[in-house]
Amino acid sequence: MIDKRVASPFEAVRTVRDCDTVMIGGFGEAGSPIELIHALVDTGARGLTVVNNNTGSGEVGLAALIKNGQVDKMICSYPRSANSTVFPDLYRAGKIKLELVPQGTLAERIRAGGAGIAAFYTPTAVGTDLEVGKERRDFNGRTYVLEQGLTADVALIKARIADWHGNLIYNKTARNFAPIMATAAKTTVVQAEIVASPGALDPECVVTPGIFVNSVVPVATPAHESALVESGMIYP
Amino acid sequence: MIDKRVASPFEAVRTVRDCDTVMIGGFGEAGSPIELIHALVDTGARGLTVVNNNTGSGEVGLAALIKNGQVDKMICSYPRSANSTVFPDLYRAGKIKLELVPQGTLAERIRAGGAGIAAFYTPTAVGTDLEVGKERRDFNGRTYVLEQGLTADVALIKARIADWHGNLIYNKTARNFAPIMATAAKTTVVQAEIVASPGALDPECVVTPGIFVNSVVPVATPAHESALVESGMIYP
Amino acid sequence: MTNKESPIGLSRNQMAERAARDIPDGAYVNLGIGMPEMIAQHIPRGREIILHTENGLLGMGPSPEPGKGDSELINAGKRQVTALAGASYFNHADSFAMIRGGHLDLCVLGALEVASNGDLANWSTGDEDAIPAVGGAMDLVSGIRAVYVMTSHCTRSGEPKLVESCTYPLTGIGVVNRIYTDLAIIEVTDEGFKLVELSPGISFDAVVERTAAPLVDGRTETEDE
Amino acid sequence: MTNKESPIGLSRNQMAERAARDIPDGAYVNLGIGMPEMIAQHIPRGREIILHTENGLLGMGPSPEPGKGDSELINAGKRQVTALAGASYFNHADSFAMIRGGHLDLCVLGALEVASNGDLANWSTGDEDAIPAVGGAMDLVSGIRAVYVMTSHCTRSGEPKLVESCTYPLTGIGVVNRIYTDLAIIEVTDEGFKLVELSPGISFDAVVERTAAPLVDGRTETEDE
Numbered sequence: 001m002i003d004k005r006v007a008s009p010f011e012a013v014r015t016v017r018d019c020d021t022v023m024i025g026g027f028g029e030a031g032s033p034i035e036l037i038h039a040l041v042d043t044g045a046r047g048l049t050v051v052n053n054n055t056g057s058g059e060v061g062l063a064a065l066i067k068n069g070q071v072d073k074m075i076c077s078y079p080r081s082a083n084s085t086v087f088p089d090l091y092r093a094g095k096i097k098l099e100l101v102p103q104g105t106l107a108e109r110i111r112a113g114g115a116g117i118a119a120f121y122t123p124t125a126v127g128t129d130l131e132v133g134k135e136r137r138d139f140n141g142r143t144y145v146l147e148q149g150l151t152a153d154v155a156l157i158k159a160r161i162a163d164w165h166g167n168l169i170y171n172k173t174a175r176n177f178a179p180i181m182a183t184a185a186k187t188t189v190v191q192a193e194i195v196a197s198p199g200a201l202d203p204e205c206v207v208t209p210g211i212f213v214n215s216v217v218p219v220a221t222p223a224h225e226s227a228l229v230e231s232g233m234i235y236p
Numbered sequence: 237m238i239d240k241r242v243a244s245p246f247e248a249v250r251t252v253r254d255c256d257t258v259m260i261g262g263f264g265e266a267g268s269p270i271e272l273i274h275a276l277v278d279t280g281a282r283g284l285t286v287v288n289n290n291t292g293s294g295e296v297g298l299a300a301l302i303k304n305g306q307v308d309k310m311i312c313s314y315p316r317s318a319n320s321t322v323f324p325d326l327y328r329a330g331k332i333k334l335e336l337v338p339q340g341t342l343a344e345r346i347r348a349g350g351a352g353i354a355a356f357y358t359p360t361a362v363g364t365d366l367e368v369g370k371e372r373r374d375f376n377g378r379t380y381v382l383e384q385g386l387t388a389d390v391a392l393i394k395a396r397i398a399d400w401h402g403n404l405i406y407n408k409t410a411r412n413f414a415p416i417m418a419t420a421a422k423t424t425v426v427q428a429e430i431v432a433s434p435g436a437l438d439p440e441c442v443v444t445p446g447i448f449v450n451s452v453v454p455v456a457t458p459a460h461e462s463a464l465v466e467s468g469m470i471y472p
Numbered sequence: 473m474t475n476k477e478s479p480i481g482l483s484r485n486q487m488a489e490r491a492a493r494d495i496p497d498g499a500y501v502n503l504g505i506g507m508p509e510m511i512a513q514h515i516p517r518g519r520e521i522i523l524h525t526e527n528g529l530l531g532m533g534p535s536p537e538p539g540k541g542d543s544e545l546i547n548a549g550k551r552q553v554t555a556l557a558g559a560s561y562f563n564h565a566d567s568f569a570m571i572r573g574g575h576l577d578l579c580v581l582g583a584l585e586v587a588s589n590g591d592l593a594n595w596s597t598g599d600e601d602a603i604p605a606v607g608g609a610m611d612l613v614s615g616i617r618a619v620y621v622m623t624s625h626c627t628r629s630g631e632p633k634l635v636e637s638c639t640y641p642l643t644g645i646g647v648v649n650r651i652y653t654d655l656a657i658i659e660v661t662d663e664g665f666k667l668v669e670l671s672p673g674i675s676f677d678a679v680v681e682r683t684a685a686p687l688v689d690g691r692t693e694t695e696d697e
Numbered sequence: 698m699t700n701k702e703s704p705i706g707l708s709r710n711q712m713a714e715r716a717a718r719d720i721p722d723g724a725y726v727n728l729g730i731g732m733p734e735m736i737a738q739h740i741p742r743g744r745e746i747i748l749h750t751e752n753g754l755l756g757m758g759p760s761p762e763p764g765k766g767d768s769e770l771i772n773a774g775k776r777q778v779t780a781l782a783g784a785s786y787f788n789h790a791d792s793f794a795m796i797r798g799g800h801l802d803l804c805v806l807g808a809l810e811v812a813s814n815g816d817l818a819n820w821s822t823g824d825e826d827a828i829p830a831v832g833g834a835m836d837l838v839s840g841i842r843a844v845y846v847m848t849s850h851c852t853r854s855g856e857p858k859l860v861e862s863c864t865y866p867l868t869g870i871g872v873v874n875r876i877y878t879d880l881a882i883i884e885v886t887d888e889g890f891k892l893v894e895l896s897p898g899i900s901f902d903a904v905v906e907r908t909a910a911p912l913v914d915g916r917t918e919t920e921d922e
Contacts, residue, residue, distance in 0.1 A: 104568030104611030116797030174544035198783030206785035340793030340836030352572030363870035410769035434558030442560035
């Protein structure tokens, strides 16, 4: 019998170890698994490398994890935010590392990591500062750079509906990085608003097949990051 | 106004030119766009390179196109079939070329072609006869071979429901190569059992977004390849 | 070239309206964050343009009515949007496969500088103290067939943004096809910048003065200046 | 070693039943075309095994009742199947991403030859006149964590299939972990073939005689032979 349900966010993320690489879904607040991130703060795991498109808002969610000194390095495309000084302050102070990756290359590296592709040639960033140190090669008269697949120890993602097997569907543009991160991590933890029995999802509409998912945590009414930031919340 | 509907299969495929590369969806008969293939036979276009997992059954569909002398070269993973001698006979007679590609590498090459990835390193086929002539490279202690993206002039695919914008959903395992072929061809022609107005499909469940589709032909009750073969049909 | 009194050209809304007029019916388009987003409000009636937002939506519609938005239905600028009939959602890898694979017809982006060979700088001022952030800019310019820029002709301090060669870090090499500014519409050709249209009340000389690279007059018929 | 009278070992159904017993609850498994497909009929009661078929289905169920099949719901062997509760459909690139990315726990494949270093030959006899056809075999062996082989111990003409080194074209190098035959269960270890279980009524010597490579007896307790 396959039942991947786990009772609480803390129980689901307690396996995260110091120095793990953690992929965290979300583009801005859309798809950010904020309850799982707060549970990760609670674990106290340190020295993490975090893969996320951004660096969080205010002092909740990803920004709280960073502020709490748990993140050694961010791999992301857009670490600026209108309403958070957490990452910028630490970055300017030399206390956190940054690997800046064009957004599409970041997505493709994660997808490659999950698909067993070691590396690929992409035209993005040729001739720019972000090409520096990478191998160039021409194919059919066009120049490409070599980029390597990206994998992680753990992925934390948010879904709208999950079944016990870990089959997932998402909500609108909250889908973003979650489906590829689920494929690229050794362990994928999902928080889902609705947790249903197998058979509840139309097999034609499943976005993430359960094979990529290890734990499903019900979080029926997830917090909205922007609302927490507006309320002035600071986690923990 | 975007309306990609075309009245007949022949009208939809008449733009295929001699020596074009044509991707044809389907794995066996599941997803085989048989009415579009028969229309392609009718056009008489010759010297084609055809990408399909197989080489057809009996003397209908893809086998009919091959038998009619329109195909110079097949790119596929499994050109054997229990019930067709069309390809084997021509191959043994030296009258048709074959590029044999492992099934997953074929899928990944098509996906890369559609995604603007020039080439990628895959572990599949390392140390086998199908690695011959390809570049090897080690990443993280494992050996990979370089494979190049594959594109086409035209893709012919079959869907269950299409809307006028070309958004598609498929039927069960008839999905197979169609979604990636749609991305890798300059022109994608779809035959669909149901053609609906935009808004009919749930945006969460669209498998192929319309951006990848050029023409939608209604074929309400497509023939079953196996039934045609059983009936002894020979096309044309 | 600084501190010249700026001639009155198009407003931002007029620029967006003018750029929108050149987007053909049926086009698949990505609009960059900031000024280019305004183009969505000016699509000429009767034309169907499908907007792509790289965070996973094709068929993006206008902002929701107040109170009717969904914090998980946003655009690349992280503003709430809607989805039109015929829309589809997809993941980030698929979204950038669309971009990188050349499936979009057009993108319209902002700029810090555009060089006369089509080089674009729009992601970094190279400022030591700035947090580097690139987002999807490099993917868009390397993957999309036609790259239009929509920008004020000069910076706020009056420096030209159309230059011989960019001084800021590049987003892409030789990628820009066309530039819509408050003063003019300029094409990037093998011979450099070529004027195709002046904004009302703007003279060719006024544009030349505010462009830090040679400008060919490519208008097919002479217009009143 | 040809023309020896074959000892009576397991039937094909018994082999499938024996292999099925070793698949753990909750495993994601791909069953190769032919004999391995029979394993699906023998999953021990109370265990939930999720079957993957590379043509785009996870959660494959048994054959449909007569007349209830769908010609577009098939397995990799192109036979009609069903989909269980919790199933999902996906495209070929995603299906082989699952395989290549190491997400499946196990595959069980047929074989022409297995070498004592784990090399597998199962796609081509190298016959000049044969139509070369590989399908997904090379992807499966290079991507899936555990590769089991299920095969008759010898060919119909009595030639051993377990050999020092393969003579047929390879499917993959050093990929096989375990072999289920009519005579025995054999593991591929750094020291070569190691017997882990004999079929009822089969002696160690009988297996050694029919194996064209050294065979270590790795049974943890001596059994009656």
